[in-house]
Amino acid sequence: MSARGDASELASFTADMAQVPPPGSVVVSDWHRCKDSKEYFSKVLHKKRRKNFGLLESPVMPPHVAVDTVHYKIFISGKSGVGKTALAARLAGLNIPNMHHETTGIETTVVYWPVKLRESGRVLFFRLQLWDCGENALRRFDHLLPSCKEQVDAVLFLFSFTDRTSFDDLSNQIAKWTESSVGRVVKLVVGTKFDLFMHCDVSQRDVRDFQETWSLPVLRTGGEVSDGLGDVAPLLNCLSENLWHQDCVTAGPAGQRSQQETVTVL
Amino acid sequence: MMLQDGSTQLLCLTASSGVPLFTRGASKQLPFSVIGSLNGVHMFGGGQEVVLSSCETEGGGKVVWRVFQDSVMLIAVSGGGHRAPGSSKEEEVCLQRLLENVWNCMVLVLGQDELVNVRNVERLKRDLRSCFSLIDQLLEEKQEGILGTLTHCADSLVPPNPSLLQEAVDGFAQAADSEFGCLIVHGRIATATEKWWRLAPQEVVLLSALIRSLSDSGSASCDYPVFLPQGSPTVAHRLLRFQLLPGADVCVLCGPTPSLHRAETGLVGRFWSPLVETLRDCLAVGERCLPGSVSLRPGVLALLLINRETRRSVSCVRTPPHHPLGDSPSLSKARCWELLKLFYIFSISRYFTQEETPCVSPEERAQRGNSEDFLLGFSHQPQQCYLVTEECKSYGLQTAQHQLFLLLSPSVPTFALRTAATQTLSDITAATGF
Numbered sequence A: 001m002s003a004r005g006d007a008s009e010l011a012s013f014t015a016d017m018a019q020v021p022p023p024g025s026v027v028v029s030d031w032h033r034c035k036d037s038k039e040y041f042s043k044v045l046h047k048k049r050r051k052n053f054g055l056l057e058s059p060v061m062p063p064h065v066a067v068d069t070v071h072y073k074i075f076i077s078g079k080s081g082v083g084k085t086a087l088a089a090r091l092a093g094l095n096i097p098n099m100h101h102e103t104t105g106i107e108t109t110v111v112y113w114p115v116k117l118r119e120s121g122r123v124l125f126f127r128l129q130l131w132d133c134g135e136n137a138l139r140r141f142d143h144l145l146p147s148c149k150e151q152v153d154a155v156l157f158l159f160s161f162t163d164r165t166s167f168d169d170l171s172n173q174i175a176k177w178t179e180s181s182v183g184r185v186v187k188l189v190v191g192t193k194f195d196l197f198m199h200c201d202v203s204q205r206d207v208r209d210f211q212e213t214w215s216l217p218v219l220r221t222g223g224e225v226s227d228g229l230g231d232v233a234p235l236l237n238c239l240s241e242n243l244w245h246q247d248c249v250t251a252g253p254a255g256q257r258s259q260q261e262t263v264t265v266l
Numbered sequence B: 001m002m003l004q005d006g007s008t009q010l011l012c013l014t015a016s017s018g019v020p021l022f023t024r025g026a027s028k029q030l031p032f033s034v035i036g037s038l039n040g041v042h043m044f045g046g047g048q049e050v051v052l053s054s055c056e057t058e059g060g061g062k063v064v065w066r067v068f069q070d071s072v073m074l075i076a077v078s079g080g081g082h083r084a085p086g087s088s089k090e091e092e093v094c095l096q097r098l099l100e101n102v103w104n105c106m107v108l109v110l111g112q113d114e115l116v117n118v119r120n121v122e123r124l125k126r127d128l129r130s131c132f133s134l135i136d137q138l139l140e141e142k143q144e145g146i147l148g149t150l151t152h153c154a155d156s157l158v159p160p161n162p163s164l165l166q167e168a169v170d171g172f173a174q175a176a177d178s179e180f181g182c183l184i185v186h187g188r189i190a191t192a193t194e195k196w197w198r199l200a201p202q203e204v205v206l207l208s209a210l211i212r213s214l215s216d217s218g219s220a221s222c223d224y225p226v227f228l229p230q231g232s233p234t235v236a237h238r239l240l241r242f243q244l245l246p247g248a249d250v251c252v253l254c255g256p257t258p259s260l261h262r263a264e265t266g267l268v269g270r271f272w273s274p275l276v277e278t279l280r281d282c283l284a285v286g287e288r289c290l291p292g293s294v295s296l297r298p299g300v301l302a303l304l305l306i307n308r309e310t311r312r313s314v315s316c317v318r319t320p321p322h323h324p325l326g327d328s329p330s331l332s333k334a335r336c337w338e339l340l341k342l343f344y345i346f347s348i349s350r351y352f353t354q355e356e357t358p359c360v361s362p363e364e365r366a367q368r369g370n371s372e373d374f375l376l377g378f379s380h381q382p383q384q385c386y387l388v389t390e391e392c393k394s395y396g397l398q399t400a401q402h403q404l405f406l407l408l409s410p411s412v413p414t415f416a417l418r419t420a421a422t423q424t425l426s427d428i429t430a431a432t433g434f
């Protein structure tokens, strides 16, 4: 960590304020593959699987390695059957339901993800709480959407590669979250069921065009879950990067995320 | 009498016109023509002022019908095949319970209005899909040691330190603007507010089932709209659930406030952080359901104890099965649970009268008439019964307040069963006040 490093970090933020940071510019991508990440990732793993933390628990580091944990609320949006519940389970390393059972209310899932900031070398635990609400439940009960929107930091807009209408509807969905009333939220687009290429209804070209129009990150997911972290790392790093970037922009160049920041309980 | 777990198929049709709404269960669906006939024969009976409620097929299968609120007909079909003769009565009890539970869970998710005042069948069909998760769970009954959907008593766990937890549940519920709160550990109720116990037994059981499925998914918290089939069938409440530790969930039923976000960030830590160790002790009780202070007599393989007043039950299977020297090879845990369940059904369908539940339909009362006829054959009400098979010995015992169903090793002498049962009952009630 050097003074020069910090300064250039700030410079880049002021340059492209609300812009999406280029991938890997804020956090070290593929850090889970680096040796120095092991002691952090081991705290979120248990027998090679992701550890499930209750609300009263959190990853515990040894006393001499104090790591801050930053909390974020992320809403997963998309039509029924697109794969919201499956994505939340995948990101948390939980069993993915193979049948579509409609989610009849809000379910939240907590993901702890260690991140290394590129410039400062500082390590943080991102506590990402994913809010998943069944689309039909949202329609039947008016109180659910406001609850999902309360103090939300990011939205994942889902479309399915096997369902064209879900892709075509993205612009509508995104527009709803761009109104000033919502406040500042990170927006990411995720294409699900990328593994079902035989039934693919959305071409790579469509995705590229979309990305150019909206300049939002688009990620892909689908297929068997490997026991490693490789299939979720790109999405979680991208999300963490954008959240951190948004915080820095909001708080001003010298600011730090103060709200809700907690020191890991020893 | 020991029936195998065959596959069960569930059909749902509109009562007035017999339009199929959904089918669940059994990988191989019944052909449409058969579904039509099952509906037809029930309607035919209706025309003759006969209520057809169940029948047995030549292959030993069983069909049970029931119409709810004049709007929805549920039919359960179980494929017999390999069942021993004479098991039909037990099977019927199970299927009747299943239909009642399925209906209640349709109301829980969708509310009664939508089911009773059907304006658009296609829309109802689509909305009913949101009940499949719970219905499939009822059909699968996959979790060992959960008997509530059958007994309509809440599967409970007796924590080692009940008063601390009780205080926390009460305080937490109150802070969440609610009178209804409960703590569920390993899928069983460890403590609940007084009002939670005043919900109808079927509601308590169904809410437990819902909470279990949410808890199993590994999610951290939930905000689920639920209708209460008896208490509030047309107005939804919010079920908030928080996973305190994996396997330990606290829930409240509340109105519009507080929001999930606020309850989670403002209340969960405040009330429960000081109790992490108490919760861990409670988790350590595990599937035994009873604290370490209760020691079971040698020879006891499994037990189900029901408190008839509070409509709660505790059940456990000894692991590893305790078997004295020279005993026959021990039963698997799964088989013990199955035998316990079968002995329960055997006892309540033949000897012990069932508890009256608030929502017994006239049809079901007629059903029960049959078994009451059988009971009337006795000059008195049986209070104890036993059954000796190759696998184990079973003893059932009822008092004004309790029912105990006990499985014992075949090596226990038959004359000692009664003492074992009465002793076990007094040991548990003395140690836990259950």
Ligand SMILES: Nc1nc2c(ncn2[C@@H]2O[C@H](COP(=O)(O)OP(=O)(O)OP(=O)(O)O)[C@@H](O)[C@H]2O)c(=O)[nH]1
Binding pocket: A078, A079, A080, A081, A082, A083, A084, A085, A086, A087, A096, A097, A098, A099, A100, A101, A102, A103, A104, A133, A134, A135, A136, A192, A193, A194, A195, A196, A221, A222, A223
């Ligand atoms: N092959 C494949 N199947 C997927 C993928 N994501 C989801 N599915 C399947 O798609 C179905 C629907 O997924 P869910 O996650 O339950 O859908 P949802 O968006 O939560 O739907 P609602 O709760 O009704 O709003 C399930 O059967 C999943 O197994 C994927 O990436 N690949």
Ligand SMILES: [Mg+2]
Binding pocket: A084, A085, A086, A101, A102, A103, A132, A133, A134
């Ligand atoms: Mg879902």
